[in-house]
Amino acid sequence: MTTGQIRKALSGFYYVYADQQTFQTRGRGNFRKRGLTPLVGDYVRFESTNLNEGYVLELLPRKNQLVRPPVANIDQAVVVTSAVKPDFSSNLLDRFLITLEANGIKPIIYLTKTDLLSPARYQELQTTLAYYRQLGYPTLVAKEPYAKTSVAELTAHFKDKLTVFTGQSGAGKSTLLNHISPDLNLKTAAVSESLSRGKHTTRHVELLPLFGGLVADTPGFSALNLAEIDLEELGRLFPEFMQAAPLCKFRECQHDKEPGCEVKRQVEAGTILKSRYENYLQFREEKKAEKPKYGKGGKY
Numbered sequence: 001m002t003t004g005q006i007r008k009a010l011s012g013f014y015y016v017y018a019d020q021q022t023f024q025t026r027g028r029g030n031f032r033k034r035g036l037t038p039l040v041g042d043y044v045r046f047e048s049t050n051l052n053e054g055y056v057l058e059l060l061p062r063k064n065q066l067v068r069p070p071v072a073n074i075d076q077a078v079v080v081t082s083a084v085k086p087d088f089s090s091n092l093l094d095r096f097l098i099t100l101e102a103n104g105i106k107p108i109i110y111l112t113k114t115d116l117l118s119p120a121r122y123q124e125l126q127t128t129l130a131y132y133r134q135l136g137y138p139t140l141v142a143k144e145p146y147a148k149t150s151v152a153e154l155t156a157h158f159k160d161k162l163t164v165f166t167g168q169s170g171a172g173k174s175t176l177l178n179h180i181s182p183d184l185n186l187k188t189a190a191v192s193e194s195l196s197r198g199k200h201t202t203r204h205v206e207l208l209p210l211f212g213g214l215v216a217d218t219p220g221f222s223a224l225n226l227a228e229i230d231l232e233e234l235g236r237l238f239p240e241f242m243q244a245a246p247l248c249k250f251r252e253c254q255h256d257k258e259p260g261c262e263v264k265r266q267v268e269a270g271t272i273l274k275s276r277y278e279n280y281l282q283f284r285e286e287k288k289a290e291k292p293k294y295g296k297g298g299k300y
C-alpha cells in the first residue's frame with residue numbers, strides 16, 4: 001500500500017497524488033461503512049496496479065475540513081474581503097476569522113475593490129486593517145488589488161501550504177484566483193445591484209500546485225453561523241483576548257460582566273479595537289440564543 005493525497009474527486013474517481021504521479025482510484029475501504037466520504041486534501045492509503053486502476057483502502061485522520069469548499073487538511077484560507085460592493089463589514093470579517101481559528105486554519109486577509117474608494121475611506125480602512133496585521137494575520141491592502149505586485153505579495157505565502165479561498169459573495173474571489181492562475185478562467189459576475197448577490201456555479205474542487213504549494217481552485221463561502229463553536233471557546237478565538245486574559249481577575253473570565261477584566265480595560269484604553277469587542281459580545285448573544293443541544297448536557 002502507498003500513502004498519497006487526493007487532489008481531485010470526479011465521477012466516482014479519486015485522483016491520488018503520490019511519488020510525483022497521479023493515480024486514478026476508486027473507493028473501497030471500510031471508511032464507506034462508517035459513512036465517511038473522502039475529500040480532496042485527504043491523505044489516503046491506496047493500492048494500484050497501474051496509473052488508471054487503483055483502490056483507496058484507508059482514510060487517514062484529517063486535521064480539519066470545510067464544507068464550502070469541500071476540502072480537508074487546510075493550512076490557510078485567504079479571506080477575500082471587499083472594501084465596497086458589498087461594503088466592508090468588521091462583523092463579517094471577525095466571523096470568518098473565528099471560524100477559521102476554530103478549525104486551526106490560518107487566515108490571510110486580502111482586501112479588494114480598494115480602487116473604488118475615496119482616498120479618505122482608503123486611509124480609514126488601512127488603519128483598521130493594520131490592527132489585524134498586528135494581531136499576526138497577514139493582511140494585504142493595496143490601492144490596485146490585482147496589480148502584479150499585490151498578487152505576488154499574496155502568492156509568496158503559498159509555499160508548502162494548502163490554501164483555500166473564502167469570502168462573501170461578490171467579494172472578488174474568482175477574480176483574484178484568475179489573476180493568480182489565468183488558466184483557471186473562472187467565471188466572474190457583476191454583483192446584481194438589486195439582489196446584491198453573485199452567481200453560484202457548482203464546480204469540482206481540484207488542488208493545483210501553484211507557487212510551491214497547493215491551492216484549491218474553487219472558492220467557497222462556508223456557513224458562518226458559529227454552530228460548531230462553544231460559547232466558552234469564543235474568547236479563545238480572538239488572539240488579543242487570549243493575550244490579555246491572564247491579567248483578568250478571574251481565571252475563567254468571559255470578558256463580559258466580570259469585574260477586573262483586562263480585555264475590557266484594553267478596550268477602554270484603545271489598545272483592543274472596539275469593533276472586535278462589540279462583535280465578540282454579539283457572537284456571545286448569538287450563541288446564548290441558540291436552542292440547547294441535546295447530548296451536550298444542557299450546556300447553554
Ligand SMILES: Nc1nc2c(ncn2[C@@H]2O[C@H](COP(=O)(O)OP(=O)(O)OP(=O)(O)O)[C@@H](O)[C@H]2O)c(=O)[nH]1
Pocket residue numbers: 080112113114115116145146167168169170171172173174175176187188189190191197198199200219221
Ligand atoms: N472595481 C473592482 N471590481 C472588482 C474587484 N474585484 C472584483 N470585482 C468585480 O466584482 C464582481 C464580483 O467578483 P467575483 O470575482 O465574481 O466575486 P466572487 O467572490 O467570486 O463572487 P461569488 O462567486 O458570488 O462568490 C465582478 O464583477 C468583478 O469584476 C476590484 O478589486 N475592483
Ligand SMILES: [Zn+2]
Pocket residue numbers: 245248249253254255256258260261262263264
Ligand atoms: Zn476578562
